[in-house]
Amino acid sequence: MVTRIKRVNSSKPMLRNSFPVLTRFSLGSRCSTSIVVWSLVGFLVMLHLYTLISHTDVQRQDTDIHKSHHPILRELEEVEEENILIPPPRKRSPRAVKRKPKRATNLIGEFLDENSHIRHVFFPTIKMAIDPMNEGGNDSFYYYPGRIWLDTEGNPIQAHGGGILYDERSKTYYWYGEYKNGPTYHAHKKGAARVDVIGVGCYSSKDLWTWKNEGIVLAAEEKNETHDLHKSNVLERPKVIYNDKTGKYVMWMHIDDANYTKASVGVAISDYPTGPFDYLYSKRPHGFDSRDMTIFKDDDGVAYLIYSSEDNSELHIGPLNQDYLDVTDVAKRILVGQHREAPALFKHEGTYYMITSGCTGWAPNEALAHAAESIMGPWETMGNPCIGGNKIFRLTTFFAQSTYVLPFPGLPGFFIFMADRWNPADLGDSRYVWLPLTVGGAADQPLEYSFGFPLWSRVSIYWHKRWKLPAQRSGF
Ligand SMILES: *[C@@H]1O[C@H](CO)[C@@H](O)[C@H](O)[C@H]1NC(C)=O
Ligand SMILES: *[C@@H]1O[C@H](CO)[C@@H](O)[C@H](O)[C@H]1NC(C)=O
Numbered sequence: 001m002v003t004r005i006k007r008v009n010s011s012k013p014m015l016r017n018s019f020p021v022l023t024r025f026s027l028g029s030r031c032s033t034s035i036v037v038w039s040l041v042g043f044l045v046m047l048h049l050y051t052l053i054s055h056t057d058v059q060r061q062d063t064d065i066h067k068s069h070h071p072i073l074r075e076l077e078e079v080e081e082e083n084i085l086i087p088p089p090r091k092r093s094p095r096a097v098k099r100k101p102k103r104a105t106n107l108i109g110e111f112l113d114e115n116s117h118i119r120h121v122f123f124p125t126i127k128m129a130i131d132p133m134n135e136g137g138n139d140s141f142y143y144y145p146g147r148i149w150l151d152t153e154g155n156p157i158q159a160h161g162g163g164i165l166y167d168e169r170s171k172t173y174y175w176y177g178e179y180k181n182g183p184t185y186h187a188h189k190k191g192a193a194r195v196d197v198i199g200v201g202c203y204s205s206k207d208l209w210t211w212k213n214e215g216i217v218l219a220a221e222e223k224n225e226t227h228d229l230h231k232s233n234v235l236e237r238p239k240v241i242y243n244d245k246t247g248k249y250v251m252w253m254h255i256d257d258a259n260y261t262k263a264s265v266g267v268a269i270s271d272y273p274t275g276p277f278d279y280l281y282s283k284r285p286h287g288f289d290s291r292d293m294t295i296f297k298d299d300d301g302v303a304y305l306i307y308s309s310e311d312n313s314e315l316h317i318g319p320l321n322q323d324y325l326d327v328t329d330v331a332k333r334i335l336v337g338q339h340r341e342a343p344a345l346f347k348h349e350g351t352y353y354m355i356t357s358g359c360t361g362w363a364p365n366e367a368l369a370h371a372a373e374s375i376m377g378p379w380e381t382m383g384n385p386c387i388g389g390n391k392i393f394r395l396t397t398f399f400a401q402s403t404y405v406l407p408f409p410g411l412p413g414f415f416i417f418m419a420d421r422w423n424p425a426d427l428g429d430s431r432y433v434w435l436p437l438t439v440g441g442a443a444d445q446p447l448e449y450s451f452g453f454p455l456w457s458r459v460s461i462y463w464h465k466r467w468k469l470p471a472q473r474s475g476f
């Protein structure tokens with residue numbers, strides 16, 4: 001989440017993306033008219049043929065649109081509808097009428113209204129918590145998006161804006177995120193809701209369902225007010241990757257002051273996945289403001305930083321250096337002017353994909369999927385990946401915001417989409433929305449730069465009230 005800030009002057013200009021552009025042919029006078037005419041006729045014939053072919057193609061794909069063809073995934077790709085009734089208007093006290101002009105009349109309004117009668121739909125009570133240690137048989141391994149999720153000690157998991165590292169050496173998943181179990185308050189009248197920095201929480205798991213609290217692996221600074229990690233500042237979206245060359249675990253995070261004017265990235269390092277991490281420094285990458293961010297480690301071992309910049313109007317992407325402790329001089333602007341944040345990157349069959357959200361603070365908004373052949377771009381926007389629920393669910397990313405996409409081992413094309421359902425009234429009670437994400441089928445809108453050719457597969461995130469990972473071939 002990020003608030004609007006005044007413009008930051010950028011010192012170093014970067015190369016603009018050179019998108020392929022259709023240039024108008026200017027036919028020289030030496031060109032004979034007949035060549036022009038015959039070229040045109042040839043072109044039209046080819047175009048007609050292509051239209052015929054692609055038309056039958058589209059018809060074939062219509063029958064199994066959104067499907068990834070994998071039998072194990074059928075169940076996860078069922079479209080599950082939601083029909084939530086908005087409660088009738090309540091009687092309001094004259095004082096309440098004076099205070100607030102009008103009560104919520106749609107689902108987003110109900111979601112944002114702390115006193116809504118259907119609050120439990122979005123934020124089920126602790127009685128409904130997922131408790132992997134006390135789950136009797138039938139409910140084992142089921143995810144319930146939006147419910148409180150308990151760790152192995154029975155405490156709600158605190159790993160917001162998080163990401164997951166699979167550690168090959170210990171064959172264990174580590175989930176890192178913001179530990180926000182403190183009071184929510186406003187630093188000043190116009191300030192966004194916040195929780196003082198406590199640190200980065202870490203949880204370990206072998207099965208992605210039962211999570212053991214490994215403690216706070218990077219803690220806030222209590223006393224030193226000039227320190228980046230002082231509790232009055234902001235630490236968001238921590239992500240950890242392993243550097244095969246140095247054998248170190250490297251954490252990148254968004255570092256800011258309470259007013260979001262510092263707009264920097266911070267770096268920390270550890271010998272162990274469970275920390276403690278040593279905080280190294282913060283900086284403005286490539287000299288630019290940086291707010292929501294993530295890092296992505298590619299198959300070839302090169303890692304990238306992706307961050308919202310120029311007041312969140314665009315994203316920047318650039319490789320890290322070999323030890324992952326800094327950026328290099330290389331960076332590109334992507335999704336220029338699209339105002340996206342909360343980036344979550346993943347790769348499938350050599351193509352790069354990314355899910356982003358819009359910029360509306362803690363309030364939910366519509367997710368978009370993007371794709372690129374080269375990680376440095378150009379990136380193209382493919383549309384909203386959300387399927388199921390109802391229209392409002394799809395327009396609000398199921399009332400959540402992307403944070404990470406985790407590839408599922410042994411099932412190419414299947415991923416876990418991880419998102420945060422922020423609770424601005426009590427940020428520490430924000431919920432996790434994990435849902436199946438598949439790549440497959442035709443993209444549902446023609447792409448800007450590809451003449452309508454369906455170059456990339458559709459990214460689909462399926463709503464489920466309750467679901468579990470495909471058991472076969474998962475190695476669990
Ligand atoms: C599991 O489900 C079956 C069939 O729905 C039911 O009869 C049984 O009581 C359930 N067991 C538990 C422990 O919930
Ligand atoms: C406080 O933090 C700043 C910035 O990290 C550092 O330069 C300074 O030495 C710290 N002061 C103390 C007393 O630790």
Ligand SMILES: *[C@@H]1O[C@H](CO)[C@@H](O)[C@H](O)[C@H]1NC(C)=O
Nearest residue numbers: 187188190191257258259261
């Ligand atoms: C944030 O902004 C408020 C209001 O403009 C100001 O009073 C406060 O000192 C600022 N805080 C920081 C840390 O910059």
